[in-house]
Amino acid sequence: MDIVQVKGLTKRFGGIVALDGADFSARLGEVHALLGENGAGKSTFIQILSGALNHDGGDILVDGQDYRPVNPDEALGRGIAAVFQELSLVPDLSVEQNIWFRREPRTWLRTVDVSQMRQQTLELFERYHFPSIATTREVRNLTLAERQIVEVAKGLAKNPRILILDEATSALPASEATWLLSLARQLADEGRLVIFISHRMGEVRAIADRVSVFRNGSTVATHDAAAVSDDQIVTEMIGRQLARLYPERMDTATDRVALQVRDFSSPPMLNGVNFDLREGEVLGVGGLQGHGQREMFQSLFGADKALGSVTLWGKPVCFDTPRQALSGSEGIALVPEDRRGQGLLLTKSVRENLSLPVIRRFSHLGLLNQRKEAELVRETMKSLSIKADTPEQIAGTLSGGNQQKVIFGKMLMTQARVLLLYDPTRGVDVGTKGEIFQLMRQLASEGYAILFYSSDLPELVNVADRVMVLRSGRVARMLEGDDITEEEILRAAVFDSEAA
Amino acid sequence: MNTFLSRNRLIVLAYIGMLLLVLITAFFSPGFLSASNLRSTFILASFVGIVALGQTFVIIGGGIDLSIPWVLNSAAVLMTLLCAGQDLPLIWVVPLLLAGGGLIGLLNGAGVALLGVPPIIMTLAANVILQGLILVFTGGTPTPAAPDMIKFLSVGRISGIPVIALIWTALTVLAWLLLSKSAFGRHLYAVGTNVTVARYSGVPTTRTTILTYVISGMTAALGGILLTGYSGVAYLGMGDSYLFTTVAAVAIGGAPILGGSGHYIGTVAGALVLTILTGLLPALNLSSGALLVVYGAVILLTVSIGSETFSEMWASASNRRKRIKEGTENG
Numbered sequence: 001m002d003i004v005q006v007k008g009l010t011k012r013f014g015g016i017v018a019l020d021g022a023d024f025s026a027r028l029g030e031v032h033a034l035l036g037e038n039g040a041g042k043s044t045f046i047q048i049l050s051g052a053l054n055h056d057g058g059d060i061l062v063d064g065q066d067y068r069p070v071n072p073d074e075a076l077g078r079g080i081a082a083v084f085q086e087l088s089l090v091p092d093l094s095v096e097q098n099i100w101f102r103r104e105p106r107t108w109l110r111t112v113d114v115s116q117m118r119q120q121t122l123e124l125f126e127r128y129h130f131p132s133i134a135t136t137r138e139v140r141n142l143t144l145a146e147r148q149i150v151e152v153a154k155g156l157a158k159n160p161r162i163l164i165l166d167e168a169t170s171a172l173p174a175s176e177a178t179w180l181l182s183l184a185r186q187l188a189d190e191g192r193l194v195i196f197i198s199h200r201m202g203e204v205r206a207i208a209d210r211v212s213v214f215r216n217g218s219t220v221a222t223h224d225a226a227a228v229s230d231d232q233i234v235t236e237m238i239g240r241q242l243a244r245l246y247p248e249r250m251d252t253a254t255d256r257v258a259l260q261v262r263d264f265s266s267p268p269m270l271n272g273v274n275f276d277l278r279e280g281e282v283l284g285v286g287g288l289q290g291h292g293q294r295e296m297f298q299s300l301f302g303a304d305k306a307l308g309s310v311t312l313w314g315k316p317v318c319f320d321t322p323r324q325a326l327s328g329s330e331g332i333a334l335v336p337e338d339r340r341g342q343g344l345l346l347t348k349s350v351r352e353n354l355s356l357p358v359i360r361r362f363s364h365l366g367l368l369n370q371r372k373e374a375e376l377v378r379e380t381m382k383s384l385s386i387k388a389d390t391p392e393q394i395a396g397t398l399s400g401g402n403q404q405k406v407i408f409g410k411m412l413m414t415q416a417r418v419l420l421l422y423d424p425t426r427g428v429d430v431g432t433k434g435e436i437f438q439l440m441r442q443l444a445s446e447g448y449a450i451l452f453y454s455s456d457l458p459e460l461v462n463v464a465d466r467v468m469v470l471r472s473g474r475v476a477r478m479l480e481g482d483d484i485t486e487e488e489i490l491r492a493a494v495f496d497s498e499a500a
Numbered sequence: 501m502n503t504f505l506s507r508n509r510l511i512v513l514a515y516i517g518m519l520l521l522v523l524i525t526a527f528f529s530p531g532f533l534s535a536s537n538l539r540s541t542f543i544l545a546s547f548v549g550i551v552a553l554g555q556t557f558v559i560i561g562g563g564i565d566l567s568i569p570w571v572l573n574s575a576a577v578l579m580t581l582l583c584a585g586q587d588l589p590l591i592w593v594v595p596l597l598l599a600g601g602g603l604i605g606l607l608n609g610a611g612v613a614l615l616g617v618p619p620i621i622m623t624l625a626a627n628v629i630l631q632g633l634i635l636v637f638t639g640g641t642p643t644p645a646a647p648d649m650i651k652f653l654s655v656g657r658i659s660g661i662p663v664i665a666l667i668w669t670a671l672t673v674l675a676w677l678l679l680s681k682s683a684f685g686r687h688l689y690a691v692g693t694n695v696t697v698a699r700y701s702g703v704p705t706t707r708t709t710i711l712t713y714v715i716s717g718m719t720a721a722l723g724g725i726l727l728t729g730y731s732g733v734a735y736l737g738m739g740d741s742y743l744f745t746t747v748a749a750v751a752i753g754g755a756p757i758l759g760g761s762g763h764y765i766g767t768v769a770g771a772l773v774l775t776i777l778t779g780l781l782p783a784l785n786l787s788s789g790a791l792l793v794v795y796g797a798v799i800l801l802t803v804s805i806g807s808e809t810f811s812e813m814w815a816s817a818s819n820r821r822k823r824i825k826e827g828t829e830n831g
């Protein structure tokens with residue numbers, strides 16, 4: 001008998017129907033993937049399953065017994081734990097303190113048994129071959145990827161029968177993502193159920209036994225992974241046939257250099273980067289995570305300090321703040337890594353978010369021309385097909401893909417024609433991904449110059465005109481033409497080219 | 501306007517609460533609705549409202565200004581000393597003191613935005629330092645009476661309407677324009693909501709933060725100058741009650757203490773509620789100690805009703821009731 005059985009599950013938030021009669025069924029010993037566009041109801045579904053939300057109607061049976069947890073602790077009591085996309089770690093606590101948070105091993109004095117806790121952590125890490133992270137480091141000093149790994153450890157430490165992984169690979173670089181996939185497989189082989197959410201079809205293909213597809217708040221179908229084609233899944237997800245994910249390649253690059261970067265350094269992460277980004281070009285940035293990509297993007301945008309010379313459309317520039325980078329007719333705009341922490345005012349409307357960088361442009365004698373603002377906002381929403389009820393919808397209630405489009409819109413409303421895109425498709429559904437790539441190509445053909453970092457290798461290979469691979473804060477290789485393959489990018493990222 | 505109201509439900513709530521309070525007060529002390537009593541209520545509310553204007557801006561921006569009491573007190577003392585009861589010096593004394601208040605705000609803001617000092621520490625220190633300076637400067641001796649012009653501004657009337665209510669109205673319009681109709685307002689809400697996002701969106705975050713403290717310093721100084729006209733003299737400690745009342749007026753007006761939303765229109769209701777409350781409580785024949793207890797408790801209650809946790813509790817309780825009614829859950 002299937003351990004989890006869900007029938008006709010419904011959930012509304014005010015007037016919005018998030019789940020509309022979803023059915024689901026899964027058994028121990030399998031990796032069960034959930035697929036669906038953002039906003040299809042996957043997140044709501046797993047939040048209900050993990051006790052973070054209550055459902056309005058329908059039945060959930062776990063072990064054949066009625067299941068309606070009021071909080072995550074109660075869910076764990078039935079053997080269900082979840083690793084969420086929104087990270088839930090306490091920044092001031094160490095790795096091990098976070099992993100055993102509220103469930104710390106105690107001494108007979110009821111104080112925390114530190115050595116026991118460390119022992120358990122190391123055992124856990126060893127048993128599941130965790131990438132090495134010092135257990136005593138404070139979480140605030142970890143990278144996003146490392147935090148995600150700790151989050152996985154925290155979920156595993158609860159020893160659940162059912163583990164939910166919500167886009168856990170999206171923040172991970174390739175090697176760690178591979179590890180997590182084999183971990184999921186291992187857990188299933190141990191006789192647990194792993195419910196796995198990812199927007200990367202390759203990952204789902206690699207490990208899932210079965211696949212359930214969500215659309216508009218209900219489940220469309222459940223398939224044996226081996227018996228279903230990618231095309232069929234994508235069609236089910238979006239309810240129509242997707243023309244193609246990656247846009248046709250066009251060489252729109254001109255000879256004009258938009259952004260010239262020389263000796264760009266901010267030790268220890270960035271140690272002398274040199275490159276030219278041309279008008280009309282999409283220049284990919286690859287490499288293992290933590291080799292200076294983030295620092296390079298932040299510093300070019302003026303959000304961090306760096307030394308070296310930067311020339312923008314032939315003029316030397318030096319940005320100390322993002323404001324300087326964004327202002328003026330020849331600026332640099334950034335679509336940042338952390339959508340919720342850097343990109344969007346989640347509690348404000350789509351309109352307020354879109355017009356924020358350029359709000360002064362609507363100011364006349366100190367007063368805002370709100371009609372002009374509304375007009376431009378509407379145009380931007382239309383041209384990027386941002387799906388919101390009205391411009392007044394609160395940005396935090398949009399799906400991830402639409403939130404990302406709002407951030408694109410913000411940046412496109414400025415005059416900047418050099419765009420820095422830091423992992424712009426992270427956690428974005430496949431339909432929106434296609435739209436974003438299409439948009440990038442279109443912008444390039446309009447004369448924008450685009451610097452594009454992605455943690456997903458196929459994206460670099462299929463979208464970028466050239467790919468520069470960073471290693472230890474330097475450009476290890478600049479790949480062009482037929483050299484742009486996943487293998488070459490990885491080779492350049494890992495091996496010392498001089499030794500080769 | 502519709503979106504303004506639907507987005508600021510707490511402000512609507514504050515005005516409804518204020519009307520209820522008016523009815524209750526009128527019931528317990530029938531004289532409350534007389535023209536003279538309404539007028540004096542308005543005058544008192546104006547002081548709270550004017551001083552709370554700056555506090556509103558600071559709180560929306562994610563900070564708090566605890567230096568208000570002694571900025572206010574310093575302005576009052578210096579005004580009476582420099583004018584020595586004469587109207588003429590006001591021409592330069594008032595601008596000077598407003599600039600002085602702004603300067604204290606500038607220092608507060610610079611400490612917070614440039615040096616990263618927590619707002620509570622920065623403004624509390626400024627408050628204590630000003631208190632010390634004024635004590636040293638006056639030696640504790642009484643200061644001369646307020647000039648007649650100031651008295652006219654505080655308690656005078658123009659065709660029956662208190663002058664200070666006109667000043668308050670003008671300032672309210674100005675605050676509304678700044679918050680709702682200017683680029684500065686947008687920047688301010690962005691900074692208060694998430695300063696990192698604001699910075700990444702090209703908002704001049706440092707300048708915006710500093711400006712809120714400058715405004716607060718100026719309204720505190722203005723409040724001090726006007727309050728002297730009401731009491732006739734400046735005395736030490738006259739600003740002390742304004743710390744609590746300004747924060748409470750902002751909170752009752754629906755602005756979350758962590759910033760990012762709220763509006764001065766709400767603070768106006770908050771100032772009126774607080775003032776009516778101080779008028780109601782004596783009518784209940786309570787001792788002055790009991791009065792303070794009730795005053796504090798009522799404010800705590802009003803503010804927590806508007807808080808997020810409270811409204812979530814309401815929502816989940818009513819969901820539960822609904823489920824019980826539908827029979828999907830027992831007990």
